[in-house]
Amino acid sequence: MTPAPPKPPEALDEDAAARELAELAAAIARHDRAYHELDAPLVSDAEYDALRRRNEVLEARFPQLIRPDSPSRRVGAAPAAGFAKVIHRLPMLSLGNAFAPEEFAEFCDRARRFLGSSMPFAMVGEPKIDGLSLSLTYAQGQLLRAGTRGDGSEGEDVTANVRTIAAIPPRLHGRSPALIEVRGEVFMSKADFLALNAAQERAGGKVFANPRNAAAGSLRQLDPTITAARPLSFFAYAMGEASEPVAATHWAYLQRLRHWGFAVNPLSRHLESETDAPGFQAEMAAQRAGLAYDIDGVVYKIDDLALQNRLGFVGREPRWAIAWKFPAEQATTRLLDIQIQVGRTGALTPVAVLEPVNVGGVLVRHATLHNEDEIARLDVRVGDSVRIQRAGDVIPQVLGIVLEARPAGAHPFQFPRRCPVCGSHAVRAEGEVVWRCSGGLTCPAQVEERLIHFASRGAFDIEGLGEKSVHEFHELGWIRSPADVFRLPAREAEIAGLEGWGEQSAANLVRAIGERRRIGLARFIYALGIRRIGAANARLLARHYGDVETFLQRMREVADPASEERAAVTSIIGIGPAIAEELAEFFGEERNFRAVRELADALDIQPEETAGGGVLAGRTVVFTGTLPTLSRPEAKALAERHGAKVTDSVSKRTDYVVVGADAGSKAGKASELGITVLDEEGFRALLAQGPGR
Numbered sequence: 093m094t095p096a097p098p099k100p101p102e103a104l105d106e107d108a109a110a111r112e113l114a115e116l117a118a119a120i121a122r123h124d125r126a127y128h129e130l131d132a133p134l135v136s137d138a139e140y141d142a143l144r145r146r147n148e149v150l151e152a153r154f155p156q157l158i159r160p161d162s163p164s165r166r167v168g169a170a171p172a173a174g175f176a177k178v179i180h181r182l183p184m185l186s187l188g189n190a191f192a193p194e195e196f197a198e199f200c201d202r203a204r205r206f207l208g209s210s211m212p213f214a215m216v217g218e219p220k221i222d223g224l225s226l227s228l229t230y231a232q233g234q235l236l237r238a239g240t241r242g243d244g245s246e247g248e249d250v251t252a253n254v255r256t257i258a259a260i261p262p263r264l265h266g267r268s269p270a271l272i273e274v275r276g277e278v279f280m281s282k283a284d285f286l287a288l289n290a291a292q293e294r295a296g297g298k299v300f301a302n303p304r305n306a307a308a309g310s311l312r313q314l315d316p317t318i319t320a321a322r323p324l325s326f327f328a329y330a331m332g333e334a335s336e337p338v339a340a341t342h343w344a345y346l347q348r349l350r351h352w353g354f355a356v357n358p359l360s361r362h363l364e365s366e367t368d369a370p371g372f373q374a375e376m377a378a379q380r381a382g383l384a385y386d387i388d389g390v391v392y393k394i395d396d397l398a399l400q401n402r403l404g405f406v407g408r409e410p411r412w413a414i415a416w417k418f419p420a421e422q423a424t425t426r427l428l429d430i431q432i433q434v435g436r437t438g439a440l441t442p443v444a445v446l447e448p449v450n451v452g453g454v455l456v457r458h459a460t461l462h463n464e465d466e467i468a469r470l471d472v473r474v475g476d477s478v479r480i481q482r483a484g485d486v487i488p489q490v491l492g493i494v495l496e497a498r499p500a501g502a503h504p505f506q507f508p509r510r511c512p513v514c515g516s517h518a519v520r521a522e523g524e525v526v527w528r529c530s531g532g533l534t535c536p537a538q539v540e541e542r543l544i545h546f547a548s549r550g551a552f553d554i555e556g557l558g559e560k561s562v563h564e565f566h567e568l569g570w571i572r573s574p575a576d577v578f579r580l581p582a583r584e585a586e587i588a589g590l591e592g593w594g595e596q597s598a599a600n601l602v603r604a605i606g607e608r609r610r611i612g613l614a615r616f617i618y619a620l621g622i623r624r625i626g627a628a629n630a631r632l633l634a635r636h637y638g639d640v641e642t643f644l645q646r647m648r649e650v651a652d653p654a655s656e657e658r659a660a661v662t663s664i665i666g667i668g669p670a671i672a673e674e675l676a677e678f679f680g681e682e683r684n685f686r687a688v689r690e691l692a693d694a695l696d697i698q699p700e701e702t703a704g705g706g707v708l709a710g711r712t713v714v715f716t717g718t719l720p721t722l723s724r725p726e727a728k729a730l731a732e733r734h735g736a737k738v739t740d741s742v743s744k745r746t747d748y749v750v751v752g753a754d755a756g757s758k759a760g761k762a763s764e765l766g767i768t769v770l771d772e773e774g775f776r777a778l779l780a781q782g783p784g785r
């Protein structure tokens with residue numbers, strides 16, 4: 093869809109300009125969030141830049157219309173001009189969800205299996221407020237730094253703004269560790285939100301969509317006096333880094349937070365047993381409407397901090413806490429059409445085009461239909477009345493149809509057998525539900541998108557290689573794969589001869605390409621455009637593997653579903669099974685692997701500093717046999733948390749072999765090679781020599 097070309101600013105009156113600025117502010121905010129927080133950009137960098145430029149042009153012409161929330165005064169979720177960065181040495185992660193008692197029970201069972209235990213857990217239940225999480229670092233009891241979550245590993249330094257929030261103590265009361273990081277939620281009450289919006293409306297400022305946006309918009313102001321004037325609240329609920337242990341249970345920790353001067357949600361409750369959770373859930377659901385602030389569920393945390401520590405994380409989620417959400421909001425509307433989108437990876441995704449409908453305060457126009465099977469399961473047909481639901485930030489879903497309302501002549505949807513973009517055959521692999529375009533690198537939906545992403549800001553950042561030139565060079569057959577980009581300099585004269593180019597711009601492009609032969613590993617990985625590997629995940633992988641050769645070697649292994657590396661990769665904090673799948677799918681395709689290899693050979697890829705630290709940093713450990721108290725995943729996670737690499741087979745590069753009952757030939761091989769052999773006790777003694785990370 094090509095939008096109408098924008099009018100020149102001179103041709104706009106104030107009203108039209110104000111409307112357009114409001115739309116731009118909303119659109120840019122949405123893209124910022126998709127890019128930085130969700131790792132899922134909705135538009136190309138070029139389109140994004142065009143929106144920002146348009147905003148600048150309009151503001152230059154109508155300075156009186158600059159909005160308090162203007163994108164020029166505000167930044168994306170990751171730090172940009174205006175805010176300094178804060179690095180979260182302990183990543184700020186999210187929570188898994190449960191929607192039903194069985195899912196909650198399954199969460200508890202999973203944690204028990206991991207621990208090899210059969211005891212029910214004592215827990216803490218805390219209302220889940222949908223605000224934005226904040227990290228507060230105190231040194232010698234004084235507030236030193238406050239940072240937003242950002243992409244989880246890097247956020248914005250909002251210290252000056254946070255000092256204006258009354259619920260956040262500038263200094264801790266009583267005794268506190270030399271260094272302690274407290275985490276919690278900044279939010280705005282329903283009444284404050286409505287009053288702020290009314291005031292904003294009177295002043296012609298931005299009206300916020302919901303309390304969460306209002307809180308975020310108020311906190312992320314470059315001018316702290318604006319934040320000071322906004323009614324922000326804060327509840328503390330979690331621990332970050334600490335220079336010494338502060339409590340044995342989460343509940344005791346919450347009491348310490350209170351003593352230090354923090355607001356802790358008074359509805360939080362200690363539950364003797366996980367079996368009390370359904371009762372607490374029902375109680376909170378009943379209270380929900382009468383609370384001063386919006387909650388969308390309850391967070392349950394295993395109370396014992398030693399258990400939390402053993403449980404650790406899987407992907408971006410802790411194994412020791414879960415968000416049990418209240419039921420999602422629903423509505424009924426008409427299905428106008430089913431469109432097929434072709435993603436960068438070639439997946440054909442059906443999207444429901446809906447008659448716009450208000451669901452819990454948000455106007456919904458599209459919903460996902462997931463795949464062919466889902467359409468068949470629902471028997472959904474164009475023209476049907478459909479029930480949809482929206483849960484939090486998730487894309488709305490079609491739940492079912494109202495069969496009685498089906499119009500005459502509505503016929504079953506025929507899933508296309510060809511890619512709507514390039515016309516190649518669509519294929520649906522055995523056992524999979526997704527149809528994919530077989531055009532691979534020849535399908536414009538994929539190859540151009542991949543190359544545009546490859547050259548974009550967060551990736552190789554090659555100036556002069558944007559959407560238009562990628563399209564042009566691709567049409568000419570000059571670039572079919574990333575490595576071809578680095579062959580473009582050989583065509584400098586030809587490029588100079590193209591319409592709209594010339595010697596100067598061709599020379600600039602060649603220089604820009606030359607400068608990017610040297611690149612950091614994180615950017616390199618991000619540039620590959622693998623699904624789910626956004627900037628943040630790329631950084632996690634780069635920090636874990638360190639250098640490109642190790643990375644490629646491990647990715648070869650990950651492609652094999654039975655390999656240890658496939659399981660190991662999910663123990664990197666922030667990387668879950670779904671991401672491992674994507675890595676396996678990508679590197680399992682020989683064509684992709686070859687293209688990446690070829691690219692890597694043409695470049696000078698700078699190693700990334702590995703996460704470092706830990707007594708086992710740089711050491712390789714192999715486990716064999718059954719250990720007396722540690723399950724294999726826990727042993728492995730423990731070793732990795734102390735900096736070790738865990739591998740499957742014993743070789744000269746192995747430093748330690750940890751042996752349990754019924755160990756096979758590996759123990760023998762270890763002694764043959766003169767490698768240190770430990771039992772679980774010895775392994776634990778080794779770990780006790782230093783901190784993990």
Ligand code: IVH
Pocket residue numbers: 185186187218219220221222223224225277329330391410413415
């Ligand atoms: S604990 C590793 N506790 O929910 C666990 N989070 O979906 C970190 N949230 O990013 C989170 N209330 O912004 C925790 N009592 C609570 C919470 C809470 C709200 C938010 C938080 C987090 C998100 C995860």
